[in-house]
Every structure is written in structure tokens, then in C-alpha cells.
Amino acid sequence: MQQVGKDLYQTRLAGSPQRIARQEPVVHNGDWSGAPLNRDALTAFDRDGFLVLENVFSPREVEQMRSTAEAMRAHPASLARETVISEPDAGAVRSVFAPHRQSDEFDLISRDPRLAGLARFILDDEVYIHQSRLNYKPAFTGKEFYWHSDFETWHAEDGMPRMRALSMSVMLTDNHPQAGPVMFVPGSQKQFIACVGETPDENYKSSLKRQRTGIPDRASISAMVEAGGIEAPAPKAGSVVIFDCNTLHASSGNITPFERMNAFFVFNAWSNRLEQPFSASRPRPEHIAHRRVDGPLRPIVRGQWDIS
């Protein structure tokens, strides 16, 4: 059942691609006096749609997360089958969805004030996890991921009404600049690219490997890159990259001997919970877009995660 209410960001239509001005702020909180980030960092995030925070997690915390992530990859049979996504050709595990529901450790990380607290401030609301993933980009054979706005998919296929969500990616390895790092187009979060083409049924089954719908047109990508350029930070392990739900991003393939791994969390404002999809016949499944959520993320009880 498709959404029948007002759709601020119509997409997946016939005809030609459109660009729609963003209707919401990027930093929703108007009072920066008590912000967990300094003014320059918040200004940069507001302007660019992404921000790199270095040394957020200690080497010991990273080591613990990485070993858990490696154990989960090595034992996919211990995970819910549908949460394990493989590379198109090679069969290597590329992503594990919903680690915060399958590991106490990643549950705690998702609620850590360094992540959830910052998300609460920027979104100016209680928050919950819309999606989480462990991403493994293998050495030598890592595949590219073409340009896209996450919000376009979350709106069209998951029914996320407004741009009041953001992603945080915790780097579990050092990122080499040539190992297919995520590329961002600064400023692109301020325009929504309405994409051409209807959503096929069960699109998610292939789109997580290689996206074929919800793909921005080349002219829009070129115009946004012309305006904002491309930035591809290569942060060290323990860094966190925050990016707005509508920032245009992509990653090239990785043929270097360096694999990379991160833990990825999407925080959505509690007031922005999912409705029916705006441009798909059925919502995507629970492990990709969480609907069964009891309430906002609970703060960590002190001492639950204190190895740093």
C-alpha cells in the first residue's frame, strides 16, 4: 500500500529527473550553546552534509569492535540469514545488517552518547536506529557503489517522511585513500534529486548489491559536483564519519591490498518514524528498515561500556 498523504519528495516517476529544494534544516537544533560539537564543526556539517570526527573511539574499543565484526563475518550461520549480504561475484560477505540487534556490543555502541547523543542534538529529537550494518570492503575485489542519496531510498521504499535522519560510520580499520573510500559531494544534501523509473517489487534484493532504481541522473550529479566538488576522506580507525541522510555519496571499487571495515548506524528522529512507502508497493523488510521499535534509544547505564 503506497502512501496517500502529502509527498514532499516525489521520486521514481516517469518523465525527466527533477531537483527539489530541501524542506528541512540539516542541523535541526537552533540552540548551539549546549552542543556536543564546537561551532566550526557544526557549521561544516550544516554546509557540507558530512563531517569527520577523529579519535572518537580508543584503539582498545576499536580492537574489540573489530574482533566482534570479524567473528560475525566468519560465522554467518550464527546470524539471521537475511541479514548477511555477499559480493555480486565473489560471494564474500559484504554487509551484515542489524548488528545492534545481533550483538550486545553493537547495541551498546549504537546507544553510546558519542553517537546517539550527537544524533539527538543534531536532529533535535529523541532518536532510534532506522538501519545498522557492518560493511566489509574486501581487498583486491571490493566493488564500487554508485552515486546515491540514502534518503531517496528510505523515502521511496521505506516511507521515511522527512529529512530528519543521519548516518554515522565508525571506522574499524584505517582507510587508505585509494581503497575505494566513500566520496561525498559537499552541499548536495540541500537538494533532492527525484529519480526516474518505478520501483520493481522486491527491489531491495538486488539493490543492496548493485542499485538499478533510485539512481540520480548524470546531469544532476555533474551539476552538484560542479558546485561542490568531491571529497573522499580517508579516516583512521576509531574515527566517525557523520553524514546527512540526503548527502550524495558513492564509493569506487577497491583493488588495493587493504580491506576496510566499518560499523554503520542510521539515526532517525523519533518524530520521523516510517509510514507507508512513498514510491513502492510494499515496505522493505524489517532487518533493512526497522519498524518494530519499542521506543527511542535508551541511554547507556554507566559502566556497561567502559573499556576505553
Add this chain to the structure above:
Amino acid sequence: MQQVGKDLYQTRLAGSPQRIARQEPVVHNGDWSGAPLNRDALTAFDRDGFLVLENVFSPREVEQMRSTAEAMRAHPASLARETVISEPDAGAVRSVFAPHRQSDEFDLISRDPRLAGLARFILDDEVYIHQSRLNYKPAFTGKEFYWHSDFETWHAEDGMPRMRALSMSVMLTDNHPQAGPVMFVPGSQKQFIACVGETPDENYKSSLKRQRTGIPDRASISAMVEAGGIEAPAPKAGSVVIFDCNTLHASSGNITPFERMNAFFVFNAWSNRLEQPFSASRPRPEHIAHRRVDGPLRPIVRGQWDIS
């Protein structure tokens, strides 16, 4: 007919990959007093196996070369059919071979003292063009090119006896760091990776699109990268990148809106002319590996190329 004389660099064998120490110098000329490059630059080339020279060609020269290269791409029917190579999927022209035999302008460029004079110095010999190419890496869909040593192929399939050749790539566009630039492994030119697997007949027909033989093993690549790192210069139009025939290099795919284009010339020492292939049943065709060469490159008569 395969080579029967002594083979210093046996490759394409059964069994496990081998690494063989380089038998020749990188800079063949022992007298640097009259060098066309300063000592630091020569030292860097000798150590790293590659070197970027900036502002070698003027904007006006670049513009003229680029418009000629674009015209050649736009009118492939005016070129020898076998010299035009297309992308595996899309069909876009990826390379044009032997531009110096198909265009007076690229003939002159290949003999320009800024290129040929420097090649003569480094190789300490008269030189000729072993291969030349115009390379077009398209925006959005440019394919990756996996790690390889050019010499491995030139030795195995073309019968180039010794490491006394080098490549010069003239940048006809600015290179964006994320647009799949060539990645080099500094120092890798000092070891030859003998690759596993016999050469199929007419291997060149597919290997120019995607290489399947003569591929270094992952352990060797990892060891060389561990020792030397990866450098991916992003030179401006008018720059020249020089690299030794045995330097390990690769390029990632290009999904950015930036296309890139270069004119690529391989200078071989006159004393190092091709023999029979060392590891293939027949030599590759003339347009890929020149055998019909009258004599060393003639210097340009003054005034033939003087638009700068």
C-alpha cells in the same frame, strides 16, 4: 615460435609465483652531468620507478593534442580498425593504438626532445616507439585496470629481452584524485613477478579489455605494497608521468563526472628490440608491439612543432 635463447625473466609457468631480482639498472646512464633532469628527479625515478613532471607541455599544445585526440575518437572509421579498443560493456572507445603512426601531430610529439630526449638519456641508447596509445577513461563508467607490470607482458608476449624501456604518459586533461588515477607501487620496478599460467592464443584480444593472464599473485602485490606503499598522483593537463617498464601499477574504476585522457608512448632502447616471444606461441600484432621499425626515432627538425 617461442624464444630459445636465455630467458632472464621466465614467466607464465605452472607452479607457484616467483620473484626475480631485476638484472638491469633503472637509470641506464651512469653519467648524470649532462642530464635533462636534475639529480633529485633522477634519484626519485631510480628509487620509485615513476616520476611526475609538471608543466611540460603548454596549455596551447595540450589543447591542440586534446582536440586531435577527440577527433580521432569521434571518427574511429578514419583509423585502422584494429587500433580502436572499446570498453567491455558500454562500447565507448577506451584506447586508440599507434596514434604516432596515424597522426602527424602525435608522430612529432613522440619525437619531441622533452620526451624522446629524456628517454634517450635514461635508457642510454637510441630509442624507438614500442607502443603508443591514446587512453580515454570515460566519466561515470570507466573500468578498473588490475595490477600489472607492463614488462611482464612485453617480455612474455612481445619478446622484449631486457628491462630497458619506459613509458611516458602525457596528460591531456586534469586528473581528479578520485577519477581512477594510475596507482604506482614505489620500488616495485626492482623485482620481477613471474606469473602463473600459460598464455592463451590471441590473448591480446581480451587482455586489453580485462587482463586474465600475466596477473601477479596477491601475496607478491601485498608484499610490494607493504614495502613501498601506493602512490596515485593526480597531475594536471600538460604534465608527463614517466614510469619504468617494470613498475607495478593499476587504476581503479572511474564513477566521477570527470573523464580523463592521455597520450601514452613506450620508448624502448634500440639495442633492446623485440625478439620472439618468451612465453607465447606467436607475437602480438604490429599495432600493439612494433617490429616494423626502420631505425631509431629521428630528432624533430626545428620548426616542425613550435606552437608553444
